[in-house]
Structures are given as structure tokens and as C-alpha cells.
Amino acid sequence: MATKVDYEATGQEVLRLVGGEENVNSLVHCATRLRFKLKDESKANDAAIKATEGVVTVMKSGGQYQVVIGNDVPRAYAGIVNNSRLGSDAADDSAKGSKGNLLNRFIELISSIFLPILWTLAGAGLIKAFTALAVTFGFSTESQEYIILNAIGDSIINFLPFAIAITSAKRFKANQFTSLALAGILLYPTIIGLHTAGEPVHFFGIPVVMVSYVSSVIPIILAVWVQSILERWLQRALPSAIRNFTVPMLVLPIVGLATLMVVGPITTFASSLIASGITSVWNFAPWLAGGILAGFWQVLTIFGLHWGLVPVMLNNLTTLGHDVMAATIFAPVLAQGAAALAVMLKTSDKKLKQVAGPASLSGILAGITEPAIYGVNLPLKKPFIFGCVGGAIGGALAAAGGAQTSAFVVPSGLTLPVFIGTPAMFMVFLGVAVAMIFAFVMTFLFGVPKVETETENAFVEKLDNGEDSGIPAQTVPANSKVVPADAVVVPAGTVVPTAITEENTTDLVAPVSGTAIAMKDVNDPVFASGAMGKGIVIVPTSNQVVAPISGKIVTALDSGHAYGIRSETGVELLVHVGIDTVQLEGKHFTRRVAKGDTVRAGQPLVDVDFPAVAAEGYDTSVLTIVTNTGNFSVVEPRVDEKLNVGDLAVIIER
Missing domain, CATH: 3.30.1360.60 (Glucose permease domain IIB)
Structure with a gap:
């Protein structure tokens, strides 16, 4: 073995x-x-x-x-x-995809940074949800058991800057351990203590405005981005003999102090401005202020600006015995959970469904919306927007009814009972219900993109259903080279998916029209040696490459030049379009499938402008290689003849 x-x-x-x-x-x-x-x-x-x-x-x-x-x-x-x-696959992919307007690029950046930690966030959110559920059934929040369980569920959220420092360092190609040190500066106990004390802070006479960086996102991302730029410059400027220790020695104080002195004041000023604006509007139009606050609550949370409103809420509770702002933020929090739930129920993307399920549960039960926002709603855009709009409607309803709370709690489904017996209790529950229903319904109907097979597969679907494909069929002799014997023959020059039966998942059909040559004659020593496996090479005369076999796409590179297919019968296949064409980075290639898709033999994989590829100086040969050749007794290609798309190309027997 x-x-x-x-x-x-x-x-x-x-x-x-x-x-x-x-x-x-x-x-x-x-x-x-x-x-x-x-x-x-x-x-x-x-x-x-x-x-x-x-x-x-x-x-x-x-x-x-x-x-x-x-x-x-x-x-x-x-x-x-x-x-x-x-670097990393995620970083490389995201860098290629960072196109479009500034908002799209920002969303893509945030999503890619959160992607590696989503499962941990989702798992921690569920722990918080179950702990909160236990409290509703009498589990004491004063018990040591609760303190320990709450810490287990809350740790990743509380120290989120550490996790983001790692993923940001991957994204920006910075030193991960230096990034962790920068996050440590923001969360260092005595730094947090300076903020909590509320007294003026100076650094050699320079005022430093202290803010809370607990659970923050944007400050550490900005810090690591600046770190990456400074590190690259220092790597070039410093002598190699002292570079290894001098770079972090300079980066830590420069970036650390810049973050504390610049990000802190900007955050504080923006938060104060928002808090003042919300308070002013509340005096003459509570419903409008409530709608604005609730509608932008999750946006403020992403930028860490919500911390500027928390002291206002706490001050109201201390001086007035109640607060109206805190009553409006339940709707936007639960609306994001409802939007993620709709995604989970509607999408056919298995990976997205796996993320959306626990994310919606932790968002609705525990109010931990990070997994839902960063893993589901924000990348899809529309669910996040629908959650914000639903939250705005719900917040406006609660504020219009004069809703208030006498205790500050984390907004969640399990803490909603805090409003029982308070003025306008009905309006709070109505606002939350409307927000969740709106976000769920709108996301379910309009917010989940289709990931099913593309429209060009309609031809195959018609064949599966026994419908007229619209292409004239004719009888094919039993000894025809077309597979299978009852296949549809199409007019010359027409490229369509081959009518191939579900049972035909072992033999290979030609992925492109052209002249077939032996693998040993290809202009690449590795492929020619047979080290990658046996197969066939076709010098193409058509511009569309199709699947040589039915199966699952296990590899589909962004460059569009290579595809891995695994059939149900165990054939593992590499379709490689051109030699060294990875260097074109997708130029002249239009992909038709993605990793995870299930394809039929003859279904288009990629459209290629072969004349343009050749003009760039690249060999256009299309290689079809059985990479697990050793699992079969016969892998026999048809060579030295012209083949059309759908012709039998390689016979495979166990």
C-alpha cells in the first residue's frame, strides 16, 4: 500500500x-x-x-x-x-478580486479578513447563546460556573483584535507576530485602565485620547496595513545584519503610538458627533432618531463608533433611571440574525449554508452578530442592507412608542424579557418582530444569489427531460466514434454540450475539436514524461473547452487554464488548457464553471481565445490527463487523428 x-x-x-x-x-x-x-x-x-x-x-x-x-x-x-x-490563497484570490467601487472593495477586504475565523466566531456565539439560555432558566450569573462559561464563549469576541491581527497580517503580508504585538498594545490592561479611569492622558506632553478597543475591528486593520507598508520600506532600507530585530523595534512604537494618537481621537470625535446628533434629533422627533440609530447601529459597530453611544446610554440609566436609546438597538441586532437565517434556508451553496445556520442562531439568541455580518450578510451585501433597513423600521416603531429600559443588557432574543412591564413594551416587541420579518422576507426573496448551474446548461436539462433540444438529431451508426451510440450529432461549426448518458462516467470524450497527439509529444517535459499520468493532447481548432467526463469540479483556478474533475467511477482528471498559460492570469479565458460544481460530459468549462493565446507566444495544446492512471488497467488514448468535441478520446478500463 x-x-x-x-x-x-x-x-x-x-x-x-x-x-x-x-x-x-x-x-x-x-x-x-x-x-x-x-x-x-x-x-x-x-x-x-x-x-x-x-x-x-x-x-x-x-x-x-x-x-x-x-x-x-x-x-x-x-x-x-x-x-x-x-501570502495565502485567500490573500491572492482577494487581491485579484479587489475591483469595483470603494464600498465593494471595503466589503471584500473585511470579509476576507474575517473568513479564517468565522467558524470560531460561530462556535463561540453558540456557547454564548446557550449560556444566556441557561440564565433564563435560573442559572445564576453570579456563579463561578457562569463566569467560566461566559469567558469561554466571550473570549474570541472580547479579544477580536488579536484574531484580526493574524488574518490582516496574512492579507497585507506583514509579520504576524508584530501584528499581534500591536493588538496587544490596544488591549493591554493598563491601557484599558487609562481609558476606564477617564483622566487626561499625555505622552511626553502630547495628549492621547483613550478609547476602548475591546471587540474593535477597524483600528487593528488600519494598524496592520500601515505596519505592512512600513515593514516593506524598512526591509529595503536597513542592512541585513540588523534588519531582523530592528524592523519590529521601529514598527511597534511608530505604528502603536500612531494608532493610539490618531485612531483614538478620530473615533472619539466621530462617536461624540454622532451621539450629539442623535440626542438632538431625539428631542423633537424620537421616531426619526430611533430609526437613524437603529438603521446605522451595525455600521457603527463595524467601525467601533458605537462605543461613543454606550456612555450616553449608561449616563441616562444612572441619572434618569431609564434609557430610550438602548430600547431601539434590539431590532437591528435581531434583524441581522433573521437575514442570515433566510440565507441559510434559501441558498443551495452548502458552504454558505453551513456558516449561515449557526451564525443566525448566535445572532438571534445571543446577539452575537459578527459571524452573521462578516461571514454571510456583508459579503452578500443585500442581506446586510435588508437587516439595516428592517432595524431602522423596528427602531423607529420602538422610539415612536416611547420604549425605554431600566437596565443595560446586550441586545438579543434571550434578553428581550427585560422590557416586560416597561412603558411601551408592546412597541418594542412589535418593532423587533417587524424588523426580523422584513429582513427575513426581503433576504429570502431578493437577497440570496443563485449558485445553480449557468444558463448554458439548459441544453443538457432538455435532454435529461426528453425535450426537443432545438438541434436536429440523426441516427448514428453503432460503430460511430461518437459516444454514446445514440448521441445527438450537431451541425458543423456548432459547439454544444454532448448528449451523453449518466452511465458514461469512465471513458473520456474530446474536450475540444482538433488534432490529437500523444502525450509524449507535448512541449512540456513533465507532462511528456507521463509523470502526471496518461491521457491525450489536442491541438485545438475550436474555442470552447468542455468537460471530457461527468463528475465534480474539484479544482477550477482563477486563471481559467486548469480544471480538476472527479467522476463517480473514480476517474480523477486534469484538463490543462495550454502550456504555462497560468502566466496570462486569466487573460483570453472566460470560465464557465466553479469549484464544487457538478458537470456533465460535454458541458462547457471555459471559452478561450486560442488565436490570442498563441499570439502571446504560448502553446495552445489542451491536455486531458488521468492523474490516477495507476488505478486502471487500460488508459488508451486515440492519437494521430482529428477529433471533434464529444468524440471518444480515451478508453478507460479497470
């Missing part, structure tokens, strides 16, 4: 053998290879890398040092980026 390869360890060993992180200018990966750009290739130990478990071979081409891994290259890549500063 073959030994299971630890590809993450392989990646780390390869990084060491190419000369370490300090010898790497950049690193990306394609469908099969780690592609390094090294500062000094002479430092790379070719022989040792080739001998490393999990490595197929080493190539040097186009200024890149290429380490061929195979289908498991993403795992080797993860092993490198998770233990170095060379």
Missing part, C-alpha cells in the same frame, strides 16, 4: 530547500506546480527537492523555479503560506 504523503510538510521542506523564505521574491501555484521566483536560483538544492517525498520533479522556465507536485499542490502551497509570510 502506498504511503500517505504529508503534502503540507512537503511544502515546508521545499521552501527550506529553495533557500528559505528570504530567497523567495514571490510564490504562486497552478494546477500541478509550485511556481517560485527566486532571488538566487543557485541556492536551491535541485537534487534534494526532487528527492523530497511528494515532489515529481523540478523545472526552470520563464524565470520561474517550478516544483511539480501534482493534484495535491494546493496542500503543499498551504503548508508554505501557513508557516511563512509568503
Whole structure:
């Protein structure tokens, strides 16, 4: 039995053998290879890398040092980026996707930074929800058991800047441990104590406005972003002999002090301005002020500006014995949970459903909305907007009815009973109900994007249903090369999905029209050697590449040049469009499928402008490789002849 390869360890060993992180200018990966750009290739130990478990071979081409891994290259890549500063898949993907208006780029930035910690946030939120539920059934908040359980559920939320420091460092390619130190400055007990004391703070005579950075988001993201810029400059400017310790020695005080002295005053000023504005409006139009406060509550929370309103609420409770503002913020909090619930029930995206379920539960029960906002609603945009609008309506209703509370509690479904017996209790519950219903219904109807197969698959759906496809069919002789024997034959020059039966999930059909050649003749030594597996190469004469087999898309690179497909019969396939075309970064490629999609044989994978690719100097050969060739007794390609899309291309037998 073959030994299971630890590809993450392989990646780390390869990084060491190419000369370490300090010898790497950049690193990306394609469908099969780690592609390094090294500062000094002479430092790379070719022989040792080739001998490393999990490595197929080493190539040097186009200024890149290429380490061929195979289908498991993403795992080797993860092993490198998770233990170095060379970036991450998330960072690389997000960087490519950071286009559009400023709002879209901001949402994408926040979402990508929160993505790695979503499950922890969701799990912690559920712990908080169940702890709060236990309190409603008589569990004492004064007990040591409650204190410990509450700390377990609250720790990630309370110390959120630490988690965000790590993910932000990945995103901005900064030193993670320096980023953690910056977060530590913001959450250091004595720094928090200076804020709590409320006394003037100075640093060598310079006033420092102290604010609470507990659970904050934007301050640490800004700090790490500035850190990354300063680090890159210092890395270039400082001598290598002192660089390692001098960079953090300079970054920590410069960025730390800048954050405390700049972010703090800006946050305090903005919070005070908002609080004053809300209070002024409340005096003559409570419903309007309540609607504004509730509508923007979650936005204020994202920027940490809500902390400026909390002292106003607490002061009202102390001096007046009640507060009207706190009564309005239940609606927006629960509305975000309701929007996430609608996403969970409506979406067919399994990953999104898995996040939205616990996120909605923690948001509705415990009022912990971070998983719902950053993992579901904000990335989808519309659910977040619907939650804010629903919250505004609910807050306006509560404020118009004169709702108030005599105790300050975290807004959640389980703390709603605090309003029982208070003036305008009915209006509070009505406002929350309207907010949740509005957010849920609008999200369910209009806020969840479809992730089903694209419209071009309508042809296959018609065939499945026995409907007329609109393309003339004709009888095909039993000895025809078209698979299967009863396949639809289309007019010359028409590219459509092949009518292939569900049972045909072993043999491969031609993914593109053109001349078939043997794998050994392809202009790439790794593929030609057969190290990646057996298959077929087609020099294309058509501009659409289709699936050679029915199965699941397990790999679909952003560049559009490579796709991994796994069939139900166990065939694992790599469709590689062109040689070294990863360097085009998607130019001339229009992807038709995404990772996780289920495709039928003949379904379009990608549209390619092959003449333009050739004009850029790249080989346009389309490779179809059975990467688990050893699992089959026969992998027999048809070569040295012209094939059309849908023609039998490779016979596979166990």
C-alpha cells in the first residue's frame, strides 16, 4: 500500500530547500506546480527537492523555479503560506478580486479578513447563546460556573483584535507576530485602565485620547496595513545584519503610538458627533432618531463608533433611571440574525449554508452578530442592507412608542424579557418582530444569489427531460466514434454540450475539436514524461473547452487554464488548457464553471481565445490527463487523428 504523503510538510521542506523564505521574491501555484521566483536560483538544492517525498520533479522556465507536485499542490502551497509570510490563497484570490467601487472593495477586504475565523466566531456565539439560555432558566450569573462559561464563549469576541491581527497580517503580508504585538498594545490592561479611569492622558506632553478597543475591528486593520507598508520600506532600507530585530523595534512604537494618537481621537470625535446628533434629533422627533440609530447601529459597530453611544446610554440609566436609546438597538441586532437565517434556508451553496445556520442562531439568541455580518450578510451585501433597513423600521416603531429600559443588557432574543412591564413594551416587541420579518422576507426573496448551474446548461436539462433540444438529431451508426451510440450529432461549426448518458462516467470524450497527439509529444517535459499520468493532447481548432467526463469540479483556478474533475467511477482528471498559460492570469479565458460544481460530459468549462493565446507566444495544446492512471488497467488514448468535441478520446478500463 502506498504511503500517505504529508503534502503540507512537503511544502515546508521545499521552501527550506529553495533557500528559505528570504530567497523567495514571490510564490504562486497552478494546477500541478509550485511556481517560485527566486532571488538566487543557485541556492536551491535541485537534487534534494526532487528527492523530497511528494515532489515529481523540478523545472526552470520563464524565470520561474517550478516544483511539480501534482493534484495535491494546493496542500503543499498551504503548508508554505501557513508557516511563512509568503501570502495565502485567500490573500491572492482577494487581491485579484479587489475591483469595483470603494464600498465593494471595503466589503471584500473585511470579509476576507474575517473568513479564517468565522467558524470560531460561530462556535463561540453558540456557547454564548446557550449560556444566556441557561440564565433564563435560573442559572445564576453570579456563579463561578457562569463566569467560566461566559469567558469561554466571550473570549474570541472580547479579544477580536488579536484574531484580526493574524488574518490582516496574512492579507497585507506583514509579520504576524508584530501584528499581534500591536493588538496587544490596544488591549493591554493598563491601557484599558487609562481609558476606564477617564483622566487626561499625555505622552511626553502630547495628549492621547483613550478609547476602548475591546471587540474593535477597524483600528487593528488600519494598524496592520500601515505596519505592512512600513515593514516593506524598512526591509529595503536597513542592512541585513540588523534588519531582523530592528524592523519590529521601529514598527511597534511608530505604528502603536500612531494608532493610539490618531485612531483614538478620530473615533472619539466621530462617536461624540454622532451621539450629539442623535440626542438632538431625539428631542423633537424620537421616531426619526430611533430609526437613524437603529438603521446605522451595525455600521457603527463595524467601525467601533458605537462605543461613543454606550456612555450616553449608561449616563441616562444612572441619572434618569431609564434609557430610550438602548430600547431601539434590539431590532437591528435581531434583524441581522433573521437575514442570515433566510440565507441559510434559501441558498443551495452548502458552504454558505453551513456558516449561515449557526451564525443566525448566535445572532438571534445571543446577539452575537459578527459571524452573521462578516461571514454571510456583508459579503452578500443585500442581506446586510435588508437587516439595516428592517432595524431602522423596528427602531423607529420602538422610539415612536416611547420604549425605554431600566437596565443595560446586550441586545438579543434571550434578553428581550427585560422590557416586560416597561412603558411601551408592546412597541418594542412589535418593532423587533417587524424588523426580523422584513429582513427575513426581503433576504429570502431578493437577497440570496443563485449558485445553480449557468444558463448554458439548459441544453443538457432538455435532454435529461426528453425535450426537443432545438438541434436536429440523426441516427448514428453503432460503430460511430461518437459516444454514446445514440448521441445527438450537431451541425458543423456548432459547439454544444454532448448528449451523453449518466452511465458514461469512465471513458473520456474530446474536450475540444482538433488534432490529437500523444502525450509524449507535448512541449512540456513533465507532462511528456507521463509523470502526471496518461491521457491525450489536442491541438485545438475550436474555442470552447468542455468537460471530457461527468463528475465534480474539484479544482477550477482563477486563471481559467486548469480544471480538476472527479467522476463517480473514480476517474480523477486534469484538463490543462495550454502550456504555462497560468502566466496570462486569466487573460483570453472566460470560465464557465466553479469549484464544487457538478458537470456533465460535454458541458462547457471555459471559452478561450486560442488565436490570442498563441499570439502571446504560448502553446495552445489542451491536455486531458488521468492523474490516477495507476488505478486502471487500460488508459488508451486515440492519437494521430482529428477529433471533434464529444468524440471518444480515451478508453478507460479497470
